[in-house]
Amino acid sequence: xxxxxxxxxxxxxxxxxxxxxxxxxxxxxxxxxxxxxxxxxxxxxxxxxxxxxxxxxxxxxxxxxxxxxxxxxxxxxxxxxxxxxxxxxxxxxxxxxxxxxxxxxxxxxxxxxxxxxxxxxxxxxxxxxxxxxxxxxxxxxxxxxxxxxxxxxxxxxxxxxxxxxxxxxxxxxxxxxxxxxxxxxxxxxxxxxxxxxxxxxxxxxxxxxxxxxxxxxxxxxxxxxxxxxxxxxxxxxxxxxxxxxxxxxxxxxxxxxxxxxxxxxxxxxxxxxxxxxxxxxxxxxxxxxxxxxxxxxxxxxxxxxxxxxxxxxxxxxxxxxxxxxxxxxxxxxxxxxxxxxxxxxxxxxxxxxxxxxxxxxxxxxxxxxxxxxxxxxxxxxxxxxxxxxxxxxxxxxxxxxxxxxxxxxxxxxxxxxxxxxxxxxxxxxxxxxxxxxxxxxxxxxxxxxxxxxxxxxxxxxxxxxxxxxxxxxxxxxxxxxxxxxxxxxxxxxxxxx
Amino acid sequence: xxxxxxxxxxxxxxxxxxxxxxxxxxxxxxxxxxxxxxxxxxxxxxxxxxxxxxxxxxxxxxxxxxxxxxxxxxxxxxxxxxxxxxxxxxxxxxxxxxxxxxxxxxxxxxxxxxxxxxxxxxxxxxxxxxxxxxxxxxxxxxxxxxxxxxxxxxxxxxxxxxxxxxxxxxxxxxxxxxxxxxxxxxxxxxxxxxxxxxxxxxxxxxxxxxxxxxxxxxxxxxxxxxxxxxxxxxxxxxxxxxxxxxxxxxxxxxxxxxxxxxxxxxxxxxxxxxxxxxxxxxxxxxxxxxxxxxxxxxxxxxxxxxxxxxxxxxxxxxxxxxxxxxxxxxxxxxxxxxxxxxxxxxxxxxxxxxxxxxxxxxxxxxxxxxxxxxxxxxxxxxxxxxxxxxxxxxxxxxxxxxxxxxxxxxxxxxxxxxxxxxxxxxxxxxxxxxxxxxxxxxxxxxxxxxxxxxxxxxxxxxxxxxxxxxxxxxxxxxxxxxxxxx
Numbered sequence: 001x002x003x004x005x006x007x008x009x010x011x012x013x014x015x016x017x018x019x020x021x022x023x024x025x026x027x028x029x030x031x032x033x034x035x036x037x038x039x040x041x042x043x044x045x046x047x048x049x050x051x052x053x054x055x056x057x058x059x060x061x062x063x064x065x066x067x068x069x070x071x072x073x074x075x076x077x078x079x080x081x082x083x084x085x086x087x088x089x090x091x092x093x094x095x096x097x098x099x100x101x102x103x104x105x106x107x108x109x110x111x112x113x114x115x116x117x118x119x120x121x122x123x124x125x126x127x128x129x130x131x132x133x134x135x136x137x138x139x140x141x142x143x144x145x146x147x148x149x150x151x152x153x154x155x156x157x158x159x160x161x162x163x164x165x166x167x168x169x170x171x172x173x174x175x176x177x178x179x180x181x182x183x184x185x186x187x188x189x190x191x192x193x194x195x196x197x198x199x200x201x202x203x204x205x206x207x208x209x210x211x212x213x214x215x216x217x218x219x220x221x222x223x224x225x226x227x228x229x230x231x232x233x234x235x236x237x238x239x240x241x242x243x244x245x246x247x248x249x250x251x252x253x254x255x256x257x258x259x260x261x262x263x264x265x266x267x268x269x270x271x272x273x274x275x276x277x278x279x280x281x282x283x284x285x286x287x288x289x290x291x292x293x294x295x296x297x298x299x300x301x302x303x304x305x306x307x308x309x310x311x312x313x314x315x316x317x318x319x320x321x322x323x324x325x326x327x328x329x330x331x332x333x334x335x336x337x338x339x340x341x342x343x344x345x346x347x348x349x350x351x352x353x354x355x356x357x358x359x360x361x362x363x364x365x366x367x368x369x370x371x372x373x374x375x376x377x378x379x380x381x382x383x384x385x386x387x388x389x390x391x392x393x394x395x396x397x398x399x400x401x402x403x404x405x406x407x408x409x410x411x412x413x414x415x416x417x418x419x420x421x422x423x424x425x426x427x428x429x430x431x432x433x434x435x436x437x438x439x440x441x442x443x444x445x446x447x448x449x450x451x452x453x454x455x456x457x458x459x460x461x462x463x464x465x466x467x468x469x470x471x472x473x474x475x476x477x478x479x480x481x482x483x484x485x486x487x488x489x490x491x492x493x494x495x496x497x
Numbered sequence: 498x499x500x501x502x503x504x505x506x507x508x509x510x511x512x513x514x515x516x517x518x519x520x521x522x523x524x525x526x527x528x529x530x531x532x533x534x535x536x537x538x539x540x541x542x543x544x545x546x547x548x549x550x551x552x553x554x555x556x557x558x559x560x561x562x563x564x565x566x567x568x569x570x571x572x573x574x575x576x577x578x579x580x581x582x583x584x585x586x587x588x589x590x591x592x593x594x595x596x597x598x599x600x601x602x603x604x605x606x607x608x609x610x611x612x613x614x615x616x617x618x619x620x621x622x623x624x625x626x627x628x629x630x631x632x633x634x635x636x637x638x639x640x641x642x643x644x645x646x647x648x649x650x651x652x653x654x655x656x657x658x659x660x661x662x663x664x665x666x667x668x669x670x671x672x673x674x675x676x677x678x679x680x681x682x683x684x685x686x687x688x689x690x691x692x693x694x695x696x697x698x699x700x701x702x703x704x705x706x707x708x709x710x711x712x713x714x715x716x717x718x719x720x721x722x723x724x725x726x727x728x729x730x731x732x733x734x735x736x737x738x739x740x741x742x743x744x745x746x747x748x749x750x751x752x753x754x755x756x757x758x759x760x761x762x763x764x765x766x767x768x769x770x771x772x773x774x775x776x777x778x779x780x781x782x783x784x785x786x787x788x789x790x791x792x793x794x795x796x797x798x799x800x801x802x803x804x805x806x807x808x809x810x811x812x813x814x815x816x817x818x819x820x821x822x823x824x825x826x827x828x829x830x831x832x833x834x835x836x837x838x839x840x841x842x843x844x845x846x847x848x849x850x851x852x853x854x855x856x857x858x859x860x861x862x863x864x865x866x867x868x869x870x871x872x873x874x875x876x877x878x879x880x881x882x883x884x885x886x887x888x889x890x891x892x893x894x895x896x897x898x899x900x901x902x903x904x905x906x907x908x909x910x911x912x913x914x915x916x917x918x919x920x921x922x923x924x925x926x927x928x929x930x931x932x933x934x935x936x937x938x939x940x941x942x943x944x945x946x947x948x949x950x951x952x953x954x955x956x957x958x959x960x961x962x963x964x965x966x967x968x969x970x971x972x973x974x975x976x977x978x979x980x981x982x983x
C-alpha cells in the first residue's frame with residue numbers, strides 16, 4: 001500500500017466502487033409457480049403451461065423446493081432469514097414477460113444483511129482475504145426470450161418470436177454491497193457465489209447457459225472519502241474473466257472521461273467480448289416506475305424457526321471453511337487448499353482419501369495432478385471415477401511405507417484410473433513391489449561399480465554429476481523397483497569408498 | 498322447483514334429466530332473445546350430459562348431488578374448450594385449455610352446463626351495460642338493468658333459464674344483481690372457494706358464488722364448490738361443513754345487528770329502507786334479538802374499493818397485450834403501437850378507465866397517498882366488523898340502496914353507478930361472507946333484497962338466518978306479475 005501511494009499521483013487517487021447483482025437460476029425440476037419443466041436447450045415453447053403463459057384465470061402457487069433452495073442459499077451467504085416475507089408484482093410491458101409483470105420481492109425479501117469471505121488471488125500479487133457484504137437475496141421468476149428476425153434487437157427487426165421455456169424459472173437475485181474495488185475482486189466474488197451455489201446443489205451456476213448472470217454497478221471517485229461518482233451498469237458478461245476485464249475497462253473509461261472533463265452518464269452498458277470494451281445500451285435517466293405492489297395471489301411467505309434450522313442442518317461445509325481447515329489443520333498451502341476446494345466433489349474425494357489414511361500433502365499432489373488431468377481430459381466428474389478415494393489412499397500409503405516407488409505408482413495409475421481396483425493387488429500380481437533389502441541393493445551396487453571402474457574413478461576425482469549415471473544404471477538393473485532413498489544412500493556410501 | 502325437489506323427481510323417475518334440460522333450453526329459446534342472459538348456449542353438450550345422467554340412473558348407479566341440475570355460468574369462469582370472453586372484445590375468441598375449479602366440481606357433481614352468461618366487461622360494472630356484447634335485461638322489467646356485474650347469471654335464474662348459476666363478486670357483483678332480479682345470491686368468505694380459472698379482476702376481492710331461487714339451493718351449490726384447492730394459494734384449507742344440514746338450526750336468540758350507517762346512507766330509497774326494516778321485524782318475530790350497531794367506516798368502503806380494485810386490475814389486465822392470445826390490432830408499425838392499439842381497441846371505456854385509475858394509484862409519488870392509504874382504511878373497515886361481531890351474530894343491511902334502475906340512468910355518471918355497490922363493498926373489503934335474499938317489491942313491482950353478513954367462514958349461520966327469514970317471509974308468494982318471470 002505504501003508503495004502504491006508513492007506511485008503516479010493522478011491514478012492512485014482514483015478508487016472504483018463496485019457492486020454486483022447476481023441472478024442465480026435455482027435448479028429445481030419445475031418452475032417457481034407451476035409444475036412446468038425447467039429443462040434447458042429444448043425446442044421453443046415446449047416447457048410451458050397456462051400459468052407460464054399467463055393465461056386468464058391462472059394462478060401462481062409457490063414451489064416449496066424453490067423456497068428451500070433460496071433459504072439455503074441465503075444461509076450460506078450469512079444472510080438473516082425473514083420470518084415473514086412476501087411477493088410483489090414488478091410491472092413493465094415487454095413481450096418476454098407473459099403477464100407483463102414479474103413476480104418478485106420488493107421491500108420484504110426473504111433474506112437481508114449477510115456477507116461472504118472472498119480469497120483474492122492474482123498472478124504476481126499477494127493473495128488476500130476480503131469480506132464482501134451482501135445486501136439481500138430475493139426470489140423471482142425469470143422471463144422468456146425474444147428472438148428477433150432481421151436484426152439482433154427489437155429495433156430494426158421485421159418480426160420477433162418469443163420462447164417462454166425460460167419464463168417462470170426460479171431465480172435468486174443476490175445483491176452485494178458496494179464493497180468491491182477491482183475487477184479481480186468482482187470476478188472472485190462472483191466465482192465464490194457460484195462455488196457456494198454449486199456446493200449447496202441449488203444451482204449448476206452455468207454461465208454459458210445463463211444459470212448464473214451478473215450485472216455490475218460501477219463508479220469511480222477520487223479516494224475513499226470522496227462522494228460516489230455516477231453509477232454505470234454493465235451487463236452481458238458470461239465468464240468470470242469477462243467480468244474482470246469489463247470492470248477494468250470500465251474503470252479506465254470512467255477515469256479517462258472525468259480527467260478529460262467529460263461527464264459519466266448514468267446508463268446501462270453492454271460488454272462486447274469480441275471487441276473487449278463496453279458500449280452504451282440505454283440511458284437510465286428516465287428511471288422506470290415499476291409500480292410495485294404486493295401480489296394478492298400469493299400469501300405471505302412464512303419460514304418457521306423449526307423449518308429454517310432443519311434446512312440449516314442440511315448445509316454442507318462451505319468452500320471458505322474448507323479452505324481454512326485445509327490450510328490450518330492439514331497444513332496445505334493456500335494455493336492447494338484453493339484448488340482442492342474449487343469443486344465440492346474434488347474436495348470430498350480428497351477428504352475421503354485423507355480419512356482413509358492418505359497423507360494430505362501426498363493426496364493433494366495426486367488429486368490436483370494426475371487425477372485432475374485425467375478427469376479433465378476425459379470430461380468425467382470425479383464422482384464417476386472408477387478409482388476410489390480409498391484406493392488412492394492405499395497407493396499413497398504404499399509409497400510412504402516404501403512398498404512401491406512413486407515411479408511405479410505413476411506407471412500403474414493409468415490403469416487404476418480407468419478400471420479402478422486395489423493398488424496392492426496389482427503390485428502383488430505383477431511383482432512390482434520395491435526392492436528395499438539393503439543386502440541385495442549393496443550386492444547390485446558393488447556389481448555396478450565393478451563394471452564401471454572409469455566412472456568410479458571420475459566420480460572420486462570430483463565429477464559428482466556421475467551419481468545420476470549410477471542411479472540410472474541401478475534402476476535399469478532393478479526394473480525401477482529399488483527403493484530410491486535406500487539405493488542412493490548405499491550408492492553414495494560405496495562410491496565414496 | 499328447487500334442487501332437493503328435483504332430486505326426488507329424478508330419482509323417482511318422474512322427470513328425466515334430459516326433460517329438465519330440454520325444458521330449460523326451450524325456456525332460453527323463448528325468453529333469451531329479450532333477456533340476453535346468455536352469451537353462448539351449449540345445448541348439445543347439455544343434452545349429452547343430461548343423457549349421461551339418465552343412463553347412469555337407468556344403470557342403477559348412485560347419482561352425484563347435483564345430477565342433472567341445469568346451470569348457467571358467468572363468462573369469466575374458464576370452461577375448457579368453450580369460449581370464455583369476459584364480455585370483452587379482448588377475449589372474444591379465447592378458448593381456455595383448462596377448466597376452472599368451481600365448474601370442474603359442478604360437473605363432477607353431475608351439474609349440466611346450459612351456457613355462459615353475460616357480464617359487465619371483465620366484471621367491471623353494476624348493470625351489464627359495459628358488456629361488449631350488449632346488456633342483459635331484467636326479467637321483472639326489461640327496461641331495467643339486471644344489475645351487475647353478474648347480471649346475466651341473475652337474470653337467467655330469475656327468468657327460469659337455469660335452476661341455478663355461478664357468478665363472481667368483487668364489490669357486490671353477485672349480491673347486487675341478485676337483489677335487482679329477486680333471487681338469492683351468495684358471496685362466500687374470501688378463500689372459501691377456489692379462484693383457479695376465474696379471470697381475475699381484483700384478486701384480493703374476487704370470490705365465486707351461487708345464484709339460486711332459494712337459500713337451500715344456494716347452500717347445495719356452495720357445498721359442492723367450496724373447499725381447499727392446491728391450485729389457488731389463497732384458497733382456505735378449512736374443512737367444508739354440511740351447509741344444507743345447517744339450514745335447520747333454529748335462529749331464536751341470535752343477535753342481528755342493524756348497521757346504522759347503512760340505513761342512514763345518502764341515496765337509500767325509502768321503499769328499500771322500509772322493506773328491509775320490515776324484514777328485521779320478521780327476524781325479531783322469529784326470536785332474533787335486533788341490535789343497533791355502528792360501523793363508522795362502512796361508507797368509506799366505496800372510496801377504498803375504487804383505489805384497491807383498479808390497482809389490482811391494472812396489473813391483472815396487463816397481460817392482454819395482443820402478443821399471446823386475444824385481440825391484436827392489425828397493421829401496427831411496431832411493438833409499442835401494437836400493444837397500445839390492441840388495448841385501446843380491445844378494451845371498453847370502463848375497463849380502460851379503471852386501468853388508468855389503478856396505474857395512477859400505484860405510480861411513484863402517488864402510491865402512498867392512494868394505494869397504501871386505501872390498504873390502511875381496509876384494515877379499519879375489517880376492525881369495524883370485528884368489533885361489531887363481538888356483540889352480534891349477523892349483520893343486516895339493504896343489499897343495494899335502490900331497486901333496478903333503467904338502462905342509461907347512470908351511463909354518463911360513473912360515480913353514480915359506483916354508488917350501487919355502496920352497501921356490498923365492505924364485505925369484500927373484509928373478506929366476509931354475505932348473502933342477498935329477496936325481501937319485497939317496490940311500488941314499480943321491482944324486487945328488493947336484504948343483505949346478511951357474518952364473520953369469516955360462518956356461512957352456516959349466514960345461510961341459516963337467510964333460510965329461516967325466507968321461509969317465514971314467503972316474499973315470492975305475493976310477488977307482482979311479470980311476464981318474463983315464471
